[in-house]
Amino acid sequence: MTQKYFHMLFLYLGRMNAFLAAALLGFLVLLINLDIVSRTLFDGSLPGVTEIIALAIPVLVFLALPYQVSGGLLIRNNYFLRKGGGNSALELFSNVVSMAISVGISIATMPLLLSAIDSGEFFGTPDVFTISVWPLRLAILFGSLLVAILFAYKVVEDWRWSLVSSQTAVTLSVFIISIGISYNIAGSNTEIGSVSIVLLLWLLITGVPVAFSLLCTGVVGLSFMKHDLGIGVDVLGMVSASAVSSYVFAAVPLFVLMGLIVASANIGRDSLRVAYWFVGFLKGGLGIATVGANTIFAAITGISIASAAIFSKVAAPELIARGFTPKFALGLVAGSSVLGMLIPPSILLIIYGIIAEVSINKLFVAAVIPGLLLAFLLCLVVVLCVTLNLRFAVTDRYHLTEELPVISISEILRVGPPIFLLVACIVGGIYGGIFTPTEAGAVGSALSCVIALSLGRIKVKKLIELVFSAASTTSSLLFMIIGASAFGLMLTLSGIPEALGQVAQVTGLGLTTYVCLYFLIVVFLGTILDSTSILLVMVPIGLPVVHAMGGDLIWFGIVTVIGVEVGLLTPPLGLSIYAIKASIDDDSISLGDIFRGASPFAMLTFLVCLLLIFNPNLCLFLL
Structure with missing residues (x-):
């Protein structure tokens, strides 16, 4: 009983x-807008805005993180857990790893706090x-x-109530021992880094939360190297305090909040x-x-999962x-929802820019022309x-002249201006250099x-609930970036990017x-990992080589x-497909049906990317 009350x-x-994290997020929205007003009307910014926001972001992350953990909301790959009916050994292992890393952060932070x-x-x-x-x-x-x-x-x-499968337990034990032996055999930092990458992929696949997988890999790899x-x-304490302590990271919770409100x-x-x-007569x-509505919605929110749902x-x-x-209707929704990751503002582009x-x-x-090209080709497929x-795509009931209720001019004038105002403000403000x-x-x-x-509306x-949800979601996203920072330090010390370049x-x-080759690996990882995880794992590996080769x-x-967008549409983990399946109330439509319906659009997105690889100017034309 005492244990229950403590819990x-x-x-x-x-x-x-x-x-408290939600209140802090609301304060940041107010502070930044007041700063813009001050700069516009009084020709001067408020003092300390950049510093306050930079310091507030990691505070927001760690304030909201316990709620994410208690609700099981941390981003992770649940595929094998689902297939195993919630495998006890995997769940227990995941929780032990996460607990150990959390204790490590606490141990590293205590002396920093006292100091x-x-x-x-x-x-x-x-003096400023x-x-x-x-x-x-x-x-x-x-x-x-x-x-x-x-x-x-x-x-x-897990230990008290779960019956751990002996087969899974043995498999886990064998792999852990193998990894330990591999680390001890590895002589150079590059070899240790290679073992660490294998460890990371295994942690991700077996369901350890992405952030803790990255942190664990970084800590273990650095410890063996040094x-x-x-x-x-010590690295845990350093990255926890500094990895997301920057003004630019505030863009993530702000766009997440805007997307939730708009949705x-x-x-x-x-x-x-x-x-x-505009196009109903075609x-x-x-x-x-x-497709057009998804493009508009993407230009407001930048969140493809929200569009899909x-x-x-x-x-x-x-x-x-x-x-x-x-299957075609839902496949079209899934295929066009990925525009949210490409049409600015895009959360993934923001995360890539930060990394x-x-x-x-x-x-x-740079994303404008590829985004519009993809939208045009999706329309052409239809x-x-x-x-x-x-x-x-169509049944015998389909008529070339679709009969939808006529939307009056007055109705368009009522619902249209808010949409155009949001698009003009956000997209126009960014492209016009008015706003960061x-x-x-x-x-x-x-x-x-x-x-x-x-x-x-x-x-x-409801608004308070949305701010709360935005703060919680942001905590998961930015905590993964903290993990990626530790992983990136390990990669840098390992020399793997330089070795790949050689x-x-x-x-x-x-x-x-x-x-x-890099693109094909990203697409493959999209079949088993979520989009943010792929960015955090692959960009630190691939980017230095591209930079060294003059890309x-x-x-x-x-x-x-x-x-990554292609991965959102591919089995077994295509998140856009799962978001759609969770949103529809129709058991007659299976996940397989939606995946098949989305396959032409996934292939089209794949071909557009190949076109961009061979013609970089399609991206760089407007720069």
């Missing part, structure tokens, strides 16, 4: 922490603006301790109606409108009712399928909030051939993101 207490603390208090350590510029860093250290310590306790509780529960576990643990306000439905009003007009409810029923086959340390604005500009009356991506996210969040409330209570030179691999890192980023 409830820690769950309560986790939720309270998450509410910050004793020395009065601050962040900022003296400074802020003490001890609250950051305290938030990291408290959050990591709470996470460690929650995982410890999960370990105890022959000192203490150095690996809840039914702006996806409005964008479909507006798009249909053959396959409703299908074209679905929304348009599977909004567009798919209408498409099916007008004679499109269910690669390249201009996010330039990435957004027109061809309808014109040729392909049984894969972070500022555009803050303005978009505030504007979408005003629009949603003024139209009566959401209530204040191999490419010796074998005579050109840049194009190398990027093609453009902006172009490489677009190719990488499109490769």
